[in-house]
Each structure stands twice: as structure tokens, then as C-alpha cells.
Amino acid sequence: MSYIERQLIDIVGSEHVSSDLADLVPYERDDQFALVPPHRPDFVVKPSTRDEVQAIIRLANRYRIPVVPLAAGINRKGLCIPTEAGILLDLRRMNRILEVNEEMMTATIEPGVTFGQLVQEVSKTNLRVITPWAPSTVSVLANYMLRGIYGPATRYGTDHLITIEVILPNGDILQTGSAATPKGMPYCGIVNGPDLCKLFQANPGNLGVLTKGTLRLYPKPEVIKPLMTSHPNYEAMVEPAIKMTKQNLVAACWTMMFSRSALKTLTEGSILENFVDLLEGDFYTMWLYVEGDRGQAEADEKAVRKLVEGAGGTVLPIPHETEEEMIKDHVWGRTTVRGWKKGSLYGCSFYGVMKHAPKYYEATYKISLKYGFDEFHYEAVPVAPFHGQLAYNDPCILWDSGNPSEVKRIRKLHKELMKALLDVGIYGWFRPFPGVVDAAMLGKYGELWREIKRLIDPNNIMNPGKPPL
Template sequence: MTDKILEELENIVGKEFVSNNKEELYIYSQDPGASIPRPVDYVVMPKTTKEVQDIVKLANKDRFPIIPMGGGLTLSGLTIPVNGGIVLDMKRMDEIIEISESSRYALIEPGVTSGRLSSYLKNHHPTLQPPLPDAPPSVTIAGNALINGSGYISQRHGDHGSLINGLEVVLPTGEIAKFGSAAVSDYWFARGPIPDLVGLFLSSFGSLGVVTKLAIQLFPTPKFRDFAFGLTKDPKNLLTLLPKITETGLPEDVLLGTQDKPDWMKGYFFINTYITADSEKDIEEQKRKLNKIYEENGARMMEVPENLRQYYLIKPLFASSAADFRKGGGFEYVGAMMPLENVPEAYLKGIEVSRKHGIFTTIGSRLISQTHNILVFFTYPFNRADPKDIENARNALHDTNKFVLEMGGIPWKAELGAQKMILEKMNPGFKKVLKSIKNLLDPNNIMNPGNWEVKKNDA
């Protein structure tokens, strides 16, 4: 890297929006998770698609890596360059281009955060709600959907990647392509009926192009929302309980978990079913139904005290309440997707791994589209000021990735170590296709190289 590159980048986006200042690069060289920091050469904040194209063309000419970044909050180091290069911070591309009330989608730029889209809809289209993760409001809708994130409507409607209607992408060689209905029509209403290439860009971690527009589905806002909270001693009860709960068609979201703190929860598995309705009477009726199902399937429904009730309604994840907020505290988790039958064993193994590494157990899960798939998050808080503590969290992550893959699950938003383990287990045909697509779209290997890298002799 030379200063000539700095100059060329400044010519594209303006002096204020490029930096190779050490203090600023330091921030981008790490994330709040347990990944080991890695160096960054430049940070650039484009405002337009044309600027993104010019940066990508420059990267091809000078052969340097580009790492697209939204909020940078995956916790698995996905926006930290593997071998240096430019972090492309997309936050200035934050326009909400269109809200279609009739076809229920939002067409947005990739820097639109979850906080911005949800407050915009509350103010201008209150009958519509977006798919949001339970993450800080500074995460981007694009960053979350592109990693198959999930949130409070995923049980009912699917993970957020599946809710993308279309993409505009600056390909690794600098051309623009549209995917989904917008490839043919002025409307961003669906992914088909043409070959579905949107999927190429999901969970590929910015290694196949830079998304510059994204259409995401929106859903009617319910009038009333509440939850039914239950506990069970035996995780095997979940195998019968969860299908019974989803069979009713009632839940908007179902969260499960077990944690050593607060003390009263230790040794129990909780099930929190979120319901919605047009009236409070309907909510009470739904709760009665759920109560019966909980009791017939080995769980006990509990009334939650009013002060906690408001908290759980807004911030349903218990895991964050167990995060280590001591000086320098950090919070890390392996999310893993798996079929329902794996879940009881995954919980027991997760408890074992936590104990082995001296970490309080905090495991949660979210049902995705009616128990078709379950996301289990194994949380390992650590004190960033204590190197031994960070090491424990890293070792726990490694052990978790290993047993998840052995039992048939797949680590989600996989960090480099987990990607390597997934690739080792991956079907050779899949790897061959993956490698061919990468070589075809990105001949100079400039897009987030090092991610999903299929080695020469491996395909």
C-alpha cells in the first residue's frame, strides 16, 4: 500500500471520508467479540454506488482487498480483514428509497440501520413493521439480512435472509447487477420467478460483491403483543412441547434458554412464547391455550412480575443480561443452526463446555419458521481486561463449533476458524461450485479474501 492509493481514494470519496490514521484504523481492526485483532490499511466511507464502483475498480487495478462493513457487530470478526486492505464502511449510504405499503417491502441502501428503519416506519408507516434482530440499533438491516440473521418475527416468517426480495450489487469487477424481480421489473416485490441468485450473496460474508440496494419484506404491525413464559426441568420435553406450540399458529416468536444467573433459573429451561392479537381478550384466550399445552407437555407456565414483564417485552433476550459488564467486559456467542432433534443434546453439551472453561452457562435459542430450523446461541461472556478470560471464551467457541458440527448442526455467521471446520466437512461438489463462482465473479480475489476460501487441492 502506498500513499498513491490514499490519494486515489480521496479523489473518489473526498478527503474527509478516507483514513489511514492509526487511531481510526485501530477501531476497525477489531470487533466487540473475542476475535484476535488484525491490521487494516484504509477505511473508506462511500456515499454513492458510483463511488463504490470506482473503489472496486481501483482495488482490481492495484490488487488490494475490500471488506464491506455495516455495523461491524457480528461478534465473529467478519469485517476485520484477513490480510489487510480497505474496510468499506457503508454507513453513509443510508437512504430509505421506497416503502411499498401495498406490496409490503422497503427498498433501502445498505447503511440503513435497524434503529433508523424501525423509527422511520413508526413515524411514517405505523401499520408496517420490519424484521429486526435483538441487536443494538446501530446494526444495519443489510448486514443482518446478509448473514441470515433472525429476530422477533422469524418464527412466524423465517430468517431475515429469506425475507430479502432483491439486491443491487456492485460485482467484484465493478459492474452493477440487480437480482430478484427488480432484474426484470420496476417493482422489488419477489425473488422470482427467475433463477434465484440472491442466495449467492447470503452468508458469503461480502466475498462476492458489495450490496448497494436491498429490498426487504415488511409485515403488518400487531395491535397487542404479549408472552407466555414457562419452565421445564428436562430439555427432552422441548421435542414434544415446541411442535405443539407452533401447531397452534399463534406464536410470533419462541425463545428458549437456560442460564446459571439469576439463581432461580439455574437448572431450568425456559420457553417464552410471544403472541400477538387485535384485542387484550384474544391475548388472554391465547395464553390460556398455551398454558394448557405447557402443562400437558412437562412445562409450567409462570406469571412474570410486572417490572420484568416490560423488560422481556422490549428486550426478550435473557443472554445479554448475563453478559460480563465488568471493566472491559465482552460478550461472545456461537450461534448454530440445527434441527429440533439436536436441541436437547446441544443444551447439555453447551452446559458441559461452559463448565469446562469456568464460564456461567447462558444458552438461548430462537425457533425459525415453525421449528423448521432452530438457532441456538451459546454465550460466553468475558472480561476483555483479562487475557486468560478471553482465552477461555475462544476455547469455548472452538469446542462448541466442533460439537455442533459433529451432531449435524452448522455454525452461523462463522468466524474464520469455524469456516475452516465447515469447509472440512462440506460436500466436495458444493466446494467445487463455491470455488468456481468465486473465481468467475472475483478473478483477482479482492472481495473479503480469506473467507470461505476453498484451497487449491480441495476442490
């Protein structure tokens, strides 16, 4: 046993440290292994308190050992694949909900708390958690730190964190916002200077380890009603989507395209499978959510229907079961993993301009077909605040990651697809994914981003090899 392992055991106890291959292998790869090569950590360490995290970080900093924090155990797109081995800091044991404050409309939680756990706790109040279209097994804080896309509630934007507590790479503890004041109240992001919480957001765990966060909760609406529409092509969805977003009629508005073959795979075994057989070509649809008190929801629905029908679209009848499932997934994501039904899901998500969605879609679909992937899906979603027509976009390909020839093709496609999107013009990539974000292309902004990383983490121990470096 190495000296470092003995030290780690002293900090968290032998049952929470492992350097055994069997414990390391599960962390070496995620489903994006085609784009981010697998790499094993040297140790898995599972702290349960802030003090333990602090002691681990001090040890790592002293001996220049890389640390990759992983909140609730779910890795995405290589963010937590160690580039240089080191310590995989699994924070799942830090799963305490420290406070749900109805008066302040906030919750204060640890990083291992999942959406499922928090939704259950908050359901005892009249408040709600804004949840992503991701399985409820994901970490709330990791998702909020990386800025998710909050499926049926994009009206509420992407920023739900107020203050955070971070163990910096030298072991110091930083409180952001009003949590930094002598009273230590965590309910306000504003203090006397810049909002440092935002400095740490959208960084891939490379400036420190989050040990606590306070987030916004929202009033529970009386009614949530999903609507589904169909349209003749992508372009036909964009104008009504922009209008209903600007008029604040919908809590979310997903414009989507499914190729016929993608839809066939996604609906396999469900009651919708037969419906796909009737389709003549690709399917263009909007998933819309109206919500509020009953009167407001009904008025909004009426206005939405008028906009859809005025643009040549059709509002589809939704079977009660499907509606129930959509609402369940609104608050408690589970079925969102269906995108992986072919075996893997390639995505290259980004922020762009809503009116350009047809251009992004056409460019990426063409490339997908060029590489022989006809199971294609595209989605563009207006996000609040809608200034600049801010829209989350995601070209998705259902593919088979167990097929080596498809792995090779996806690698080639990825580069071409990113270039095509940059040529059309995007605001930025969705998250700081390795193999996607290149800080060198961002001029002075990229330089400063790197400088900030060097300033806070001079020994580069925190998740090295990830953007911006």
C-alpha cells in the same frame, strides 16, 4: 500520501478517507479477538453513493487491493476484520431509506440504514419491520444478508430480503430478481432464472458490495403478548415447544437455560436479582410471544398455557415493566446487549434439529464447565418454516475477555465445542464466521461454493481470508 490514497480522495473527498493510525485502529479488532486475530486495514473509506462504491471497487480490482465492506459499523465475530489489510469500506454514509411502500409491503434502503432508523420510519404506517434480537444500531441489510434470528418473530422465518443491488468485484452493477427487468421493479425475487439474491446471502461480503436492497414489511399485529414459563429441565420444554410451533400458536418460542451464576450476572442491579437468590439450581424457561388480533391472541395464549401446564411447566407472572420492556425490544432492540455483562459473550450458534436440543445443550454445558466457565446459557428456537424441525441453537458463555487466562481457555474450548456439536449432528453453522465455517468439510458443495467465489471475484479482492476460502 500514496497514489492509492490520492485516488480514493479523488473519488470520495479527503474528509472521507483516512490512513491515519487513529482512524484504523478502531477497525482492527472485535469482541471475538480471541478467535479471529486483530488486523488493521490500510485505509478507511466512506462512500455515500453507488457511483462512489463502484469507482472504489474498480480501483481496488485494478490494483488487487482487498476490500472489506462494513455496513453500519458493527462487526460481528471477525466477519469484517481485514485478513490482508486493504480498504475498509465503511458504508455508514449510505443511510438513505429510499422508499417505504405500503401498497407493496416493502422498504427499499441502503446498507447503512439501521433497524432503529427503519423502525421509526415504518412506524408511521400500519406495517412492521421484523427485527432481530440485536441492538437497533445494526444494519438491516447486513443482518438480512447474513440471515439473522428474529427474536420474537421467528414465525416469519429468516428470509426477509427480496432483491438487492450489488457492485461486483469488477465494478459491474447487478440487480437481482425483478429489479433486473427493464422496468426495474424491485418487489419480486422471482425473475426468469435462479434467485441470485440468495446466492449473495450468507456470504461474508466476499462477492461484492451491496448498495441497495428491498425487503419485506409485515402487517402490524393488534396485540403482542410475551409469556414466560419455568420448567424442571431442558427436555421438558422441547415437546411443548415443538407442538406450539407446529400448531402455529406462537410468533416465537425460545427455550432457554440459564445457569444460576449466569442469571446472577445478567440480573445484577435489577428487580430480578433477589429472585435468583431463591433458585436452587439452574433455570429453565421459555420466552413465548403470542400475537395477532385480540381474539386470536387470547385463544393462542389459552392453548399455549394448556400445553405448558400439561408438560409440567408453570406460566410465570411477568411484571408490567418487564412485559413493556420485552415488547419494546420486540420492535426496537436495545437491552439485547445484556449478554455481555460479564465483559464478553462467547457463542457458537448453529441450525439444528429441535428435538436434539437437549443433546446439544448437555454436550456444550459439559464442555463449558470442563474449562471452568459456569456462567452458561443455552437457547434453542424453532424457526419457520419448521420442516425438518429447524431450530436456531446457541450455547453461550459469559466470560471475561479482559482476562488473558480466560482468552486461552476460550480458544481451547471453542475447538472442542464445535467438534462435540458436529458429533451430535447439526444442519449448519449460523453464519459464515471465520474460525467456525470450514468449506473443506462440505465436499462438492464446498468446492462449488469456492468456485463461485473464484468466478465472481477472480482477483480475490472482496474480504479475502473469509469462508469459503
